[in-house]
Amino acid sequence: MLVALLPGDGIGPEIIAEARRVLEALDLGLGFEEAPVGGSAYKAQGHPLPPRTLDLARRADAILFGAVGDPDCDRLERHLRPEQAILGLRKELGLFANLRPARLFDELLDASALRPEVIRGTDLVIVRELNGDVYFGEKAMRTTADGLREGYDVMSYNEAEVRRIARVGFETARARGGRLCSVDKANVLETSQLWRDVVTEVAAEYPDVALSHMLVDSAAMQLVRDPRQFDVIVTGNLFGDILSDQASMCVGSIGLLPSAALNDAQKGLYEPIHGSAPDIAGQGKANPLATILSAAMMLRYSLAMPEPADRIEAAVAKALAGGARTADLGGTLTAARMTDAVLAAL
Amino acid sequence: MLVALLPGDGIGPEIIAEARRVLEALDLGLGFEEAPVGGSAYKAQGHPLPPRTLDLARRADAILFGAVGDPDCDRLERHLRPEQAILGLRKELGLFANLRPARLFDELLDASALRPEVIRGTDLVIVRELNGDVYFGEKAMRTTADGLREGYDVMSYNEAEVRRIARVGFETARARGGRLCSVDKANVLETSQLWRDVVTEVAAEYPDVALSHMLVDSAAMQLVRDPRQFDVIVTGNLFGDILSDQASMCVGSIGLLPSAALNDAQKGLYEPIHGSAPDIAGQGKANPLATILSAAMMLRYSLAMPEPADRIEAAVAKALAGGARTADLGGTLTAARMTDAVLAAL
């Protein structure tokens, strides 16, 4: 099995190196091939997603991705910016289903800004659509009839796009607590009205799953007020972006949250939900756990290796229980020492 | 001075009645005129914003608005739904600047889902644009070339729209802590790129205000992690909708948060940021404080009566300090008894 390693920018290379150590320690017979992506790829090769990188991503059985984002590149034309690499990979490989679990490790009850009694036992998954919405509609900087600059982006979903992500939501809920909350802004947006209509139609195929609908403003509130009310949330690309970052705070640190982006053949790209954190890059301070847990998701979903996936997750929990803490969790461990703690617990 | 009272749906009539009692107790010589709006107006007169209601809103010096939203009306054609009333008023009266303060009453340190040490001293204002964005662009339910249903909404801002709300943001920051954080999604949206460019241009007029930019996903996270880092946030219509509901949870209850929607002549519509709460309507349980505090904002911003505004705010703080609590704050007071506590403290 071939794993593509795409470290990217900022702390990306550091955390990918740590995750690779964990995968290698498990001796699973995986092959690794690395390629540049993001701002560093632009600087080296003139494009954030060079053809050879895309080719590797296509050839590989799964992709482990670090992070992209580089302040030096903010003023480039949009199609050359680092973010285009991840957006391009998601689109080119048809990775439409983004799974973003947010589970509280009991050991980190005190690391969250929320009260322990509010978050104890939080265990939810956000299923975010990743190939449509205002992310991929027509967009332009244009001039109005009055000669004013205007920014413009089209938001849309068609019923086929909603149906396939809704099914992932229902399947995920069926395999867990049996409750699916669909989040939209149907009181204002036609895109959301279609979303709500189609999710409601698909519900007929899943009589065993309890479906509810929530407006996105309410959901943002409820995720703070009482995150435990949620089992699975299914939502569009933009709302999923916002809510999953927010949810990460309910479980302690964004440095802990892995994610999977899957296509309909279960091929996947795995990445921590945090960004490239240029402010701490190169200092060895980054928390590698979100990437290590992303590697576990990769083993489970794309490489059909659920056992080593369980082992990694158990080792992370054990390392945390043993007191291992990086700076974002209030501790002093470097990324390498945190990984050592995971390896020791394997 | 004429105040238009638009109670609306659900708990709207109850909370407007309580706010009116407070205004009348102050004996300010205000005249009041009431008109139906929202689902109840649709049921009575066939339209959520009847012409006579819009006419009253135009004639009045200020508008005190309850809430709209009625599950009975969810399947009506969009232009007949309750929400169109508030969207119509905002647009028809040019109410483009939405001020949503979120200040923690020390007495409610324990009512929030966030830890006291995280929220103590939180005092921020969200300045939300209210006349543009994906709320008011072209929208449609259409059919794709393949015969699929598709929902569609155009997001856009032009430079004039961004400039005028940016100025409100800078002015608000100048009158407070001097820090403005502009929130967008410039790494994906052209609308946001224009937003960021124009806000940066306007900053030149306000050298005394410290401007920063934050992506909306980050902002959703930071509002939970450390809400005290913010002084004034300026953002578009959609992101402001989400972030302001979220921020309400940082200060205890959405039942406490007032808002103002102003046009360029300081004419305003004042409303609690919570909704019509149909589940508790008619039971006298609603928290009237957000509406009472909205009335205070109305006195200050549109009626040039800062003194009685201060008195109302002080009375609310005193009532809370005295232990007055409605159900949403963990207490047992009815709306009427909560208002009595405020009146006693006036």
Ligand SMILES: CC(C)[C@H](C(=O)O)[C@@H](O)C(=O)O
């Ligand atoms: C980098 C950016 C384009 C991306 C997104 O908005 O999807 C990121 O925030 C994420 O959530 O993966």
Ligand SMILES: CC(C)[C@H](C(=O)O)[C@@H](O)C(=O)O
């Ligand atoms: C009722 C709805 C249209 C409205 C909005 O989205 O603006 C509400 O959520 C608000 O924030 O005032």
